[in-house]
Each structure stands twice: as C-alpha cells, then as structure tokens.
Amino acid sequence: MILNDYPWLISxxxxxxxxxxxxxxxxxxLINYVQGSGEDKFINMVANRLLCLSAQQLEPCSSCHSCKLFMSHHHPDFYVITNEQDKQSIGIDQIRKITTKVYEKSQQGGNKVIWIKHAALMTEAAANALLKTLEEPPENTYFILSDEHNSHLLPTIHSRCFSYFLSVPKLEYSIEWLKKRHSQQCSDNELASALLLSENAPLAxxxxxxxEKWQQRKAFCDHLLRVVPHNDYWQLAKTFENEEFIECxxxxxxxxxxxxxxxxxxGRFIVNRDQVPLVRLxxxxxxxxxxxxxELWLxxxxxxxxxxGLNKxxxxxxxxxQSEMISD
Structure with a gap:
C-alpha cells in the first residue's frame, strides 16, 4: 500500500x-487532524480513490488515465482551495468560482473532488456561499473540508458534513517509527519530547x-538555564531572530x-523529558x-x-x- 510508510494512516x-x-x-x-500527522497524504489518497476510474479494491489502481493525471498533479476534476498568498482568509469569490465549476460535467467522466484546505479560514460570506452547494450537491461530486482539530467552522457547515478526526498514533509506537526515520542518534527522552511538543504528530x-531546529531549541533551553537564576531574561534577545520568537x-x-x-x-506527565534540570529550576x-x-508569553x-503591522x-x-519584573 502507498501508505505503508505511514502505518497509522492505513486503517x-x-x-x-x-x-x-x-x-x-x-x-x-470534514476531516480534522493534528498538524504533522500525515493529513495531506491521507486526504490525497482518499481523493485519488474517489477519482480512480478502474479500481475495484481499496487502493486506487495507479494505472488508469485518471490516476496518472492525479499523480502528475494535473487532474481536471480535482480542485484544491485554500487561502491565497498574502491573504489570511478564503474569500467568497474563491467559493463562487468553484461552485460554478462543480455544476459542469466531469472532464474525465467520473467523480469531481473539491478539497478546501484550512476550511476554517473561510469568511462567513464564503462559508454561506458554500452552504447552498452542500445542501444540494451536484451528482458525483465530493467535498473534503480539512482543518486542525482546534479550528472552528460555522455550525451550519459542520452540520452538513460527515466529521472525522484523524487520530495520531500512541507515543510508544511513534517513538519506534521515529527511530527508523530519524538519521541522528537521539535518546528515547529526546524522541518523546519532540513528539509531545508536536501533539504526538510523527511528521511534525x-x-x-x-x-538545525533541534539545536535551536537546545540553545534556547541552555540560555534559559543561565538567565533564569539571575533573572536576566534580556540576554535571551541575543539568542534568536524575531521570526523565531513564536517557536520560543x-x-x-x-x-x-x-x-x-x-x-x-x-512529573510523569511532563513534556520536556530531555530538559528535567531546567524544569526543576x-x-x-x-x-x-x-x-x-x-500568561505573559502566551x-x-x-x-x-x-x-x-505590529512592531515585533x-x-x-x-x-x-516584563519577565524580569515578574521574576523579581
């Protein structure tokens, strides 16, 4: 199976x-997920199966013309909608454009699939424009709406979808998977920390x-070990660029x-299992x-x-x- 590299997605x-x-x-x-759990691979596989013209089994056939078009990212009946570059929302014009398309005849003679990524980014007007199509869908047309598990869609949209949460594997299972995929030598505590910081999402x-990223986190923690005892948080300004501050x-x-x-x-519930001395400090x-x-940092x-437009x-x-003032 194509998903063999991501075994938690197979079932x-x-x-x-x-x-x-x-x-x-x-x-x-409506597919909700933890970011980095393989959501794009999963949804693409479902879409491929919906569009396949020959498969009689669970997997798409990979050999029909429709599958070949899908694998080349040029399938004319597969539409992916998300927020446009430099925009923070999915606008009504995007939804109107796609709802016009879905009432046209399928170009490959099979199904049509519309994937709306980060669906909670739809403006209220966009969501309402989609609502009518969801209520009276064209024949052989499937909508896939996806977003993170903590996002919020309009209840009217939610009520017209079949909701599914794409769960993440258990911690122990993911640690074993990471050991096979991660080329660097890491302790089980480091692997567990990375997973827990990522809500157990293996790809994240x-x-x-x-x-580079793991070293960045380690450097930040090492600096904290030095600045916390002296309440010298100002020294942290030297350790990262403004763009990295959100991760910190x-x-x-x-x-x-x-x-x-x-x-x-x-203590058995702590996330940063590789930073116990810092946690104790x-x-x-x-x-x-x-x-x-x-609360201040959040x-x-x-x-x-x-x-x-804020001065970051x-x-x-x-x-x-303010961290220094609180810690005085």
Whole structure:
C-alpha cells in the first residue's frame, strides 16, 4: 500500500475506501487532524480513490488515465482551495468560482473532488456561499473540508458534513517509527519530547528533530538555564531572530507548564523529558510567578499571530522586560 510508510494512516484510509467501494461515502467530509500527522497524504489518497476510474479494491489502481493525471498533479476534476498568498482568509469569490465549476460535467467522466484546505479560514460570506452547494450537491461530486482539530467552522457547515478526526498514533509506537526515520542518534527522552511538543504528530516531530531546529531549541533551553537564576531574561534577545520568537514562546510555555506539573508531583506527565534540570529550576519559582510568566508569553504569541503591522521587535523586548519584573 502507498501508505505503508505511514502505518497509522492505513486503517483510517481503509474505512473510507470501504465506503467508496460500497457507494456509501458522504458527499461532504470534514476531516480534522493534528498538524504533522500525515493529513495531506491521507486526504490525497482518499481523493485519488474517489477519482480512480478502474479500481475495484481499496487502493486506487495507479494505472488508469485518471490516476496518472492525479499523480502528475494535473487532474481536471480535482480542485484544491485554500487561502491565497498574502491573504489570511478564503474569500467568497474563491467559493463562487468553484461552485460554478462543480455544476459542469466531469472532464474525465467520473467523480469531481473539491478539497478546501484550512476550511476554517473561510469568511462567513464564503462559508454561506458554500452552504447552498452542500445542501444540494451536484451528482458525483465530493467535498473534503480539512482543518486542525482546534479550528472552528460555522455550525451550519459542520452540520452538513460527515466529521472525522484523524487520530495520531500512541507515543510508544511513534517513538519506534521515529527511530527508523530519524538519521541522528537521539535518546528515547529526546524522541518523546519532540513528539509531545508536536501533539504526538510523527511528521511534525520529525521536522522538529532536524538538526538545525533541534539545536535551536537546545540553545534556547541552555540560555534559559543561565538567565533564569539571575533573572536576566534580556540576554535571551541575543539568542534568536524575531521570526523565531513564536517557536520560543511555545517551548517556554511548555517548560513553564511542566514546572507546574513538577510542583504538583505530576512529573510523569511532563513534556520536556530531555530538559528535567531546567524544569526543576523553573519549579523553584512560586505558582503565581510561573502562571504570570505563562500568561505573559502566551499573550505575546496571540498578538504576534493575530495582529498585523505590529512592531515585533518591540513586543519581544517588552516580554523580556516584563519577565524580569515578574521574576523579581
């Protein structure tokens, strides 16, 4: 099977393929996922099977003209919609354009598949424009809406779709998978930390473990070990570029959360298993200070992600200065 390199995807795919074979597939699928769990590979496989003209089995045949077009990324009945470059939303014009297309005859004589990636980015007007088509879908037309598990779609869209959560494998299983895929020597604690920081998504963990990225995290943690005892957070400004600050926020908030777990004697639940000395150091602070630092850094992340035109450098310096005030 094409998905053999991602064995946790095989069973979910087989469920969908069985539905396709027996013509029981819902015309609108809403697939939620943890980013980095192989979601694009899974959805492409489902779309390929829906478009295949010859397959009688679970897998697409890979040899019919439709499959060859799909594999060359030129299938005329497969449409992928997402936010356009430099835009943060999927607009109504994009949806209107595609809903016009779906009422046309299939160019290959089979199904038509429309994949709306990051579906929660649809504006309300765009979602409402799609709603009518979902209510009265054209024949042999399938919609796949996908987004992360913590995203929010309009309830009216949600109610007209068959919802499915693409689950991630168990931690122990993923550690074994990473050992086979990751070329660098890493301890089980390092592999587990990468997975837990990635919500157990194997592909996201593999990306985090790339030498440059993993070294960046290690350098950040090493700097924390030096600056926390002296309350000298300002020194962190020298360790990363502004673009990297959001990742550092995620890492630091995770460490602060682990420190609170350690204080509650819940160490078996910590995420940063390769940074136990740093977690213990942070746990010497009071619950109030740890919580205040967590809220401060998390608020900075919200600002950096949601507000355009901000002076990012100023936000970074403000967070570091306030961190020193909280830790006094």
């Amino acid at each position: 979910p795919y087989q469920q969908f393929a069985e539905g396709i074979i027996h013509k029981k597939t819902h015309h609108a699928l 963990a593999l990306a985090l473990l790339k030498p 926020i995620i890492w630091f908030c995770s460490l602060l959360s682990d420190a609170l777990k350690a204080k509650q004697r819940a 942070l746990a010497t602070k009071s619950n109030e200070k740890i919580s205040a630092l967590y 608020q900075a992340r919200r600002l950096l992600l949601s507000v355009t 450098e100023l936000i970074v310096y403000n967070v570091l200065a």
